[in-house]
Amino acid sequence: MIVPANPAPLSRYPPISMKNGELALIDQIRATFAHRPTPTIPLGIGDDCAILRPPPGHELLVTTDFTLEGRHFRRDLHPAASVGHRCLARGLSDLAAMGATPLAAFLSLALPAGLPTTAKGRRWIASFLEGLHTLAQSAKVTLAGGDTSQSPSDHILADIILIGTAPTGTALRRSTARPGDHIHVTGQLGGSAAELQTLLTGKRIHPTQTSPHFYPTPRLKQGLHLRSQKLATACIDLSDGLSTDLTHLCESSRVRAEIEAAALPIHPKATFNLAVNGGEDYELLFTAAPATRIPKQIAGVPITRVGTIHRASRARPQITVLNPDGTTHPLKAGGWEHFKA
The missing domain is CATH 3.30.1330.10 (PurM-like, N-terminal domain)
Structure with missing residues (x-):
């Protein structure tokens, strides 16, 4: 049985009596x-x-x-x-x-x-x-x-x-990335999908408050800092997987992207595939102008540059991955999508 680590006593929120129904x-x-x-x-x-x-x-x-x-x-x-x-x-x-x-x-x-x-x-x-x-x-x-x-x-x-x-007028959007922008992500990728994969094999897990699948941390402080300090040109949260969410950003901004495989901050439990397609990381992916100085951390959460935005081209895939040996390959949207066969 899976139980949360150090759960708050339920006496704080006593179970309801159903004598009066709803x-x-x-x-x-x-x-x-x-x-x-x-x-x-x-x-x-x-x-x-x-x-x-x-x-x-x-x-x-x-x-x-x-x-x-x-x-x-x-x-x-x-x-x-x-x-x-x-x-x-x-x-x-x-x-x-x-x-x-x-x-x-x-x-x-x-x-x-x-x-x-x-x-x-x-x-x-x-x-x-x-x-x-x-x-x-x-x-x-x-x-x-x-x-x-x-x-x-x-x-x-x-x-x-x-x-x-x-x-008014300051909210970050996914439709405003520009060619030449650098691509950054908060935190680590693939941890949630890795824990879910373990769960589905039948292995027992004792989740803690830092377990990325059970208790993800919305990056509110980081998003607020990016907006208030005018650091980001565009932003999206990684709920469906980097490959899918970056595709959304590229389509909305009418650009293409190149991701550096070696730069991805992959969670220790995850693989490259889980990091780009797993989903439910709830990290932020944002773009920033090349001249903008992005801190290594925001509110204690690491920030990693993972790629670059380019002009859209019919001759090039919307997202490509740059491998450590210098070769490239296309990255199709492989994250979660409802109603997809």
């Missing part, structure tokens, strides 16, 4: 994410709508992500606290890619009919909320509302909406 679940969520009015969120959970008030001169950035049992997690492989953490981390990583400051989150949660009726199920729900709440506190984001429902199947379904802010 209302008890809502009360549990409200108690877990208690919020006092602030200038930016004068009204959170408890009314028909939340009220948000972004700082003057800022615009809102909005993203949404599913977390679906059987697609994004398995109850027999992922601790509930990890599922809650990952549910929120997906949206926070999108905000990080645009240099946004998190403002509010909205959680919609559909549970199988039998889950809240057993002690084991209630513990799962409490641990899920604990994992989400712990990351929310770290990221300083408020759960301001959402919805609850009975799932139409035996699967748990969750959707998270994240809202962030950035000074």
Whole structure:
């Protein structure tokens, strides 16, 4: 059985009583994410709508992500606290890619009919909320509302909406890379996919808070620094794998890219293939002008230059890999894509 290392005692977030059905679940969520009015969120959970008030001169950035049992997690492989953490981390990583400051989150949660009726199920729900709440506190984001429902199947379904802010006109985008720009990534690549690969072989894992698959760290501080210091010309988060996400950036910016294989910061547990195609690293890939001095670290996270942006050419692949021996080969989008045969 996979359990989180040093889990917070569930007495902090006591399992809900289902005597009153959905209302008890809502009360549990409200108690877990208690919020006092602030200038930016004068009204959170408890009314028909939340009220948000972004700082003057800022615009809102909005993203949404599913977390679906059987697609994004398995109850027999992922601790509930990890599922809650990952549910929120997906949206926070999108905000990080645009240099946004998190403002509010909205959680919609559909549970199988039998889950809240057993002690084991209630513990799962409490641990899920604990994992989400712990990351929310770290990221300083408020759960301001959402919805609850009975799932139409035996699967748990969750959707998270994240809202962030950035000074008007300053948000980082994936469509603004320029020929000659250098390509950089934060952290290490392939660690999440390597851990998942191990899980799927049936090997037992004891995840810690630094396990890249179970508890990824959205690079909010790094994205904010890139935007506020005007270091990046374009940025995207690595959720579907470098090969796929860099393809998105190249298509949006109408450029091509060359990656240096030897420069990739591959996680010690990973291979080259997992580093470029694995996905769920939630690192940032960004471009910067050649004259821009990029620090070796931002908020303690290493920054590595991995390639260069070039002018698009019909005669050249959209992404090529430069091998250590000087040869090159094309890199097709090989990361995750829904509905792909």
